[in-house]
Amino acid sequence: MTAQIDADRTMLDYFVARSTSTRPDGLLEAALTVVGQTRQRPAWRTLDWWLPSAWADLGAWYGRRVAIVAVVGLLIAVLLSLVVLGGSGHRLPPPFGLAKPGALAMDIGGDIFLADANGGNRTKLFAGPHWDGHAMFSPDGTKIVFESGQDDNSTALMVMRADGTGTTTLISRMAEDDTVISWSSDSRWIATAARPMDEVSVPSGSHVPGVDVRIIVGDVGRGTASIVGGSELFGHDPRWSPDGTMLAFGRNYRCCSGPPDSLWLMRPDGTGLRQLSSLPGGGVPAWSPDGRRIAFLAEGIDRDSDLYLVDVDGNDVQKITDTPLDESFPVWSPDGTKIAFLTNQNPYGIKAEMEILDVSDGRVTTLQGPFVTANPPVWSPDGSHILGYVWGTPDDPGSVQSQDALAIFDATNGSEAVDIPIAGLYDSSWQRLAP
């Protein structure tokens, strides 16, 4: 015992004598310079995310033989998993890029349904007492976030597992708005834009749509959410960058004053605000899958909405369309080679053509099919098809179709779209599965 104490004391004395309280000059600055040039990795790419932290180093510590045994064991476990789970979709897809198409989450008649990729075999996942909609799968295909109407005329943002179980409320008491929801690539966070009811200060009736809309970031894992950017930041259409470090959004200003809307970037905590484009009306951003470019909408000379592309550093702004019509909702294909968008043919938002931009040569192709509503197009995870929605409103002057339908456009060979009548269909989201 005494010998042990002596040994402990000897070592401690030795270390204390050898320790230094000063840090080398320039070390912090050198490290932070490299940090400034280093992107954070998404959590899913890190071993620590998948394994309890202490396990991550074991292979290295137990020597070559044990490491080989561990690798062989892991391979056996993987093979067994494949045998047991084969084809059941339990493997997770990468957060962006091409993936295998899974099910559709659809908003039909104010309830959330799960359906096959052709809209058939529908199962009701969630039916609240009021309207439920805007269902959106997480990039890993395991969760669905959606908007749900509440008894006090507010809406809540809710999250459930892909099978409809485990529903929790992430954000409550939002004033009704046409909510936009964006998942971070690691499927942990969402960003949305909404008017928090408790914060609305303008008198009833004088509200200007969009003016009081705040950017809200929610932590799906913890079930918490907060408004970001301080009391004077208003915006719409936030979209996560693929690496999860930035949000692009359309910024606007408090009621009826200030510069026009324009495209901005900020970190998800609201810091690092940076204007990306000063073009008026800038918004509805869409990040390329490699995170280098952003497609967005801004006003043309005749105040219609045109499609633009800009590098993430704000350089190389390109005007893609220059039509007298309103373009809307650019969405990148999973492989980043094309952008789908809509060209509205009338002001009612229910008669739009589905267009595809080939990013490499700037060529725009109109897809063959019905006129669709101005709802965001949805790419199939394998990039082969695009979904649009037909609203049948026979009594409306903008009517183009007698019944509601899901329109499945072929994005590869331009053949005529397939219409599948689904009464009450509003929009949908396509589940991504591991290839």
Add this chain to the structure above:
Amino acid sequence: MQRDLVERAQRGDREAFGALAEQSIGHLYDVAQLMLHDSDLAKDAVQEALILTWRDLRALRDPDRFTAWMRRILVRCVYRAATQERRQTAVRSLDGMADAVLPDSSRELEDRDQVDRGFRRLKPELRAALVVHHYLGLTYDEAAEVLGVPAGTVKSRLNRATAAMRAELDAEARSRDRMATETIR
């Protein structure tokens, strides 16, 4: 306070990470130079550890575990640096650390030199176990988390390290006795 900085850094806030790095860098360097006995390698290890900490920060599930998690990354970087050291044929000189030694009696200095020689002959894994347990004062379980091995392995490494150090000290003592005897003759 640290939790807030960690959460901000996890969301990509480089300023918050800079504040965390400033708080930690002195301690990290201290630990690295004790394990490596080479200030240049220690600087390399600390710099790499800070960069990896930033790069992988989103994988940290519990922000309150930040310090232990960063130490674990540092230990990995120290091992890598120690591997580089072994691969280099040139002998590095110890620098800087002599300045840190406090004035002491000649007997204590002699004892410390003996400990020093024994410590430097240990494998990096054993050195790391001694530093985290004796210098950082971590329990076996805490040391196990930082070193990435089971607590039982920490104990066995400490035993082996202590035994090796004791053998080194005994050999030194025998050598001194023999020289003294020959001088008397």
